[in-house]
Amino acid sequence: MINEENKTEVIDQYLAGALTGDQLNEVKNRIETDPKFRHEIAFQEKIIQTVRQLEHEQLKSRFESIYKEDDGLTDKVVPFYQRPLYYYAAAITFLVIAGLFWLLNKRSPTETYRGFLAVEVESTRGADNVLDSIPLTIIDHPEYDFHYQWGDTLTLYGPFVSEEISVRFENDTYILQVRNQPYTIKQDNTIHLLRP
Structure with missing residues (x-):
């Protein structure tokens, strides 16, 4: 009701x-x-x-x-090259690639051989020469080509691996023979150029 x-x-x-x-x-x-x-x-x-x-x-x-409001935002098209984020990303990518290329192609010292080298020492008794040995290291180094250093170990800097190398001791001097060319060497911790 x-x-x-x-x-x-x-x-x-x-x-x-x-x-x-x-x-x-x-x-x-x-x-x-x-x-x-x-x-x-x-x-x-x-x-x-x-x-x-x-x-x-x-x-x-x-x-x-x-x-x-949205229409005002969507009408404006910003070209790719005017977007700062893409500039930063492109710059970082370029720097990373350039850095990797530089690091991979940078020539660094490479130890190519380590062993002992026989030394012929003139006998004082007039008999045959006596053999001795010295430690030898060969390093392919970008800054030094055809150099040596002789402390505890005789270190040769350069492409010596395929060469025939010998050392003999005559008249109180050591003579290094490379490519049938004699070089006078002395024990010293500094790096020297090999000179005939």
């Missing part, structure tokens, strides 16, 4: 389509017979439509403003 206390609630349920059976028949009957009740239903229907329309307009204007 519809009374003044529940009239607004019943109208809301009717407009929402939630009434069934006897309540629905009672509301339809009252609409036909009571013009004041019919007017209240029409008024509430208009209010609901107006609220929906306002919500729709607000959403529409909000979406349009968002679209305009």
Whole structure:
């Protein structure tokens, strides 16, 4: 039964389509017979439509403003070469590749041979020469070509691996023989050029 206390609630349920059976028949009957009740239903229907329309307009204007903000951002195309991040990435890549190329192609000293070299020492008794040995290291070095250093070990700097090398001791001097060319050498910890 519809009374003044529940009239607004019943109208809301009717407009929402939630009434069934006897309540629905009672509301339809009252609409036909009571013009004041019919007017209240029409008024509430208009209010609901107006609220929906306002919500729709607000959403529409909000979406349009968002679209305009985005539209300003998407219209501008920045060319690849004007993007600073790509400049930094390209510069770093170039430096890494150049550094690797330099490191891999940098010639560093390479020890190519380590062993002992026989030394012919003149006998003081006039008999055959006596053999002695000294430690030998051959290093292919980018700064020194055809150099030597003789501390505890005789170190030859240069491409000596394929050469026939011999050392003999004559008249209180050591003579290094490379490519059938004699070179006088002395024990010293500094690096010297081999000179005939």
